[in-house]
Amino acid sequence: MSDFIDLTSAGAESATYGADERDRMGFFTDTTLCIGCKACEVACKQWNQLPSDGYEFTGESYDNTKALSGNTWRHVAFVEQMEPERETGRWLMESDVCKHCTHAGCLDVCPTGAIIRTEFGTVVIQDDICNGCGYCVVACPFGVIGEKQEDHTMGKCTLCYDRLKVGEQPACAKACPTESIQYGVVDELRERAEKRLEKVQQNFEGAQLYLNDPNDGIGGGGSLFLLLDKPHVYGLPPNPIVPTKDLPQRWRTAGIAAAALFGAVVLCAVSRR
């Protein structure tokens, strides 16, 4: 019981790596700079050797990979917003990715210990340990995780852990031609994002940051986003909450209930006698 409480409340700031611990690394995805080229999707798949998700014309604007999945770890959403007269309009593009939550539901619920918090503060599934139970899939408030077709383990962005280990940046950030995907130390990215928002808001009223608040339902993301509209427009949950957030309280309640039940049973037995 106490283990669960530790995991959920500690989050990314809690280091167990000692001297090996590094700065917490993450992404700042600035959608105002995205040109929808999908180089991030391709670079990600190429580096991580992921197969295609199938060849299906969706008719969903220029999006044919539909969503993040076990085989698609970067996904570019396309949102067409034209005025009724279509004199003006917007075509929003946003490259979505695992949020590497400060409080990560997937990590909390993983029964095998396959999902770990790395020395970079990122959340990674070790596919040689994962048994494919899928608990993490339902524990993710963003729908990031899916099953990999090849080996039926679970897959999601690793923030290119293997590249980080040798001092390289993640493949998607490297491939992004317009610096829409920026990689760096999360604290610095948060500052950068704040400054950038100030500038963007001069022209775009609805611009807002997403997952930059350490006090939100996931304790802030390791992946931050600058959006031009409300999160739900891009298919992102407006107020994500890690499902394990109330777990200590629930355990406590369950404990009390169990104790009460036990007491009742004892009482019953005693009173029978």
Place this chain on the structure above:
Amino acid sequence: MGTSFGRGGATTFQQDLQNSDCIVIMGSNMAENHPVGFQWVMEARERGAQVIHVDPRFTRTSAVATKHVPIRAGSDIAFLGGLIRYILENDRAFKEYIVNYTNAPVILRDDFKDSEELDGFFSGWHADKNGYTFETWQYKDMDMHGSAGQREGESSLAKVPSFQAKADALKNGEPPHMDKTLQDPRCVYQVLKRHYARYTPETVARICGTDPQHVIDVAEALCANSGRERTSAFCYSVAWTQHTTGVQTIRGAAIIQLLLGNIGRPGGGILALRGHASIQGSTDIPTLFNILPGYVPMPHAHAHDDLKDFIESEGAKTGYWGNMDKYIVSLLKAWFGEHATQQNDFCFDLLPRISGDHSTYRSIMGMLDGTVKGFFCIGENPAVGSANSGLHRRAMANLEWLVVRDFTEIESASFWYDAPEIASGELRTESIPTEVFWMPAAAHTEKDGSFTNTQRLLQWHHKAVEPQGDARSELWFYYHLGKRIRAKIAQQDEPFSDPVAFLTWNYPEKGATADPDAQAVLREINGWDANGKALSDYNGLKADGSTACGCWIYCGCFKDEVNQTARRKPGTQQSWVAPEWAWAWPANRRIIYNRASADPQGKPWSERKKYVWWDQENGEWTGHDVPDFNKTKRPDYTPETGAKAEDAIAGWHPFVMQDDGLGWLFVPNGLVDGPLPVYYEPHESPVKNALYSQQANPCRQEFPRTFNESNPSPSDAHGNVFPFVLHTYRLTEHHTAGGMSRTVAHLSELQPEFFCEVSPELAQLRGLVHGDWATIFTSRAVVEARVMVTDRVKPMRVDGKTLHSVGLPYHWGSRGLVTGDSANDLLSITLDPNVHIQETKGLTCDIIPGRRPRGRDVPGFLNFVRMRSHLDGRT
């Protein structure tokens, strides 16, 4: 651009876009098709520049631009004309620039007549021969030569008697008659003013199907962001070139940029974005029929009897083309080595001769007619990627032999058993005589070599891995093919074998596959002096046979015996111009004509736009880039009358390739369809030309024949049978004809199926259902595509009429991980007369819901379509 400025290359480089105060992207979907270079547009936008996208479609470029202006496909010349009129009528031109640096003050001949006077034609029109003669387009008392395009005489290829210019009439470096007050009614400035007077915002809006205010807004943005302190840039790509008026559209932008003083200056210029890797290189070291390396014209069978004659007629007296003798002799020395001597005209006789138009589409017609019997198909997939690809398949099915070199068995190699014409029964495998040799090609990672990219930049790539199996580099293929042919020829000892037998064909071979040394080839292109030492620039070339140089504009790429194109000094360790990253032609200049970045006295126009200037103390030009000017020529240098070549160019004339050193607002020589752009409708258009009774470009090149029928346009009978505008384009996710992307899972899944983009209004009109199928047809072909109904496509009001369009990406074919019909089947082969480029960006079509007919029903369906428009197989 060649005719306006002197060189047929982008005037600037992509990184320089960050310095722009306003960028107009027109005829290009830059974000989608040039995403990497587009980062500099984004950088400029973040620095506060306006980014204006003028395009029929709302694309990913429009999405990030600060303004999108929708115009009808093919109406670009009208829109640009509106901008030019605004500049002239409101007196917004950069006066000091145009008076000194352009031919605005030059007085034209008295007998020149403008298209405004002759209802869409200029003087010199020969209706019986469907072409122009150029005499009346000349300067008063001075014939001009033209540094690019159709030099004198070449118009006779097709139609009219040749015109021989006698250009050496400069007086102290200036044309004989000029009015620097720009008031003379015969001066170019006033001719322009009259030419464009009718291109008012209202008229332009009516033609383009846009709002008059858009014309004013774009013009004002350009004017406000040009001048001493500010500069604006234009970016275009194939959506300008692929029209029957392609060259004249680009001319429109050249006129604007000259009027506003934006050429040769940082943040200015015209950036021609090339279609894919090394397209710039394939015209510099050409795969074209009518030029030799470095834009030296190909000799003509009847016009050029000997070397002297060739230099006389093709070289200029003044400007850098006055050195034609040095370029051609050095080229001949590079090719024929010791065989080339003064006595035998340096083997000039051994060069091939052209006798007419031998361009790619003409060759296709030759295949159909049985006059062209063999075909090397390399770096292209015409069975999917060329206009009227069905006609290409039929042409290839009528060959004796065909060699296809590619990574995979592309449609151009497999057409003989899986073409749509096989399915429809129009072709039968057993009746196709073509012997097809499919040969696997090495990828760029498997071979050494260079790319010349969009900004004239030569970048070397090293072989990373050996090619697998039988795959070989292109260089290997041609070199060993040449060796084998030479071995066969050596046994024959016939005079006709001399052109091949005398070639220098002795590159060092490397490795198990005997791959020729690519650096040795680059060094030959760079050239060497009499001692065999690598030349450092083209000023070192000689006409006496002591120097050899494979391409004079590339001279310097192997300077100091170092492969300059392989330099990779990081941008952080040098200036923003990054002169030590690779090597740009000419002479490593990144912005060309950069003498114009200083005022006539040689001082920067402003501190903010400082680039190259005259250093009085040291007596030389200096700055951030290699000066595109004689380094020590003073800004006040006044040539003597009668001076030759570059000595005839005045110190205040920046366009050193031109006869007169001036930027040409008006092109007296070099264009077959007029000295100024005129608005014509596309070859196939659903509307009538609102400005002239001449409907389409009268000089356009047509190939009327079965399977290349033209859809009728208004004023033809049945001109309303194909009511919708058709245009084709590319997507970021695929590579041209798909040979390199439909075979890759990671790309194929991103755009898996052929689709058409239509507006909700058209969908309603024709009953098209989003996600369902539609059948699209022209008089050439019928294809089917998934329907994408999108608000991004908007019907236009053109001349009071609602006009719908059908947009088609063209990447699919019968092979690969994802397959589909080819949009290019629908197109006609009708060409721009100057450069023989096909019109793909504005045609007509019809669309109906549901899947297309199959098998033998296809010819039946098309016969019905042709009957409806009363086509009997001819235009």
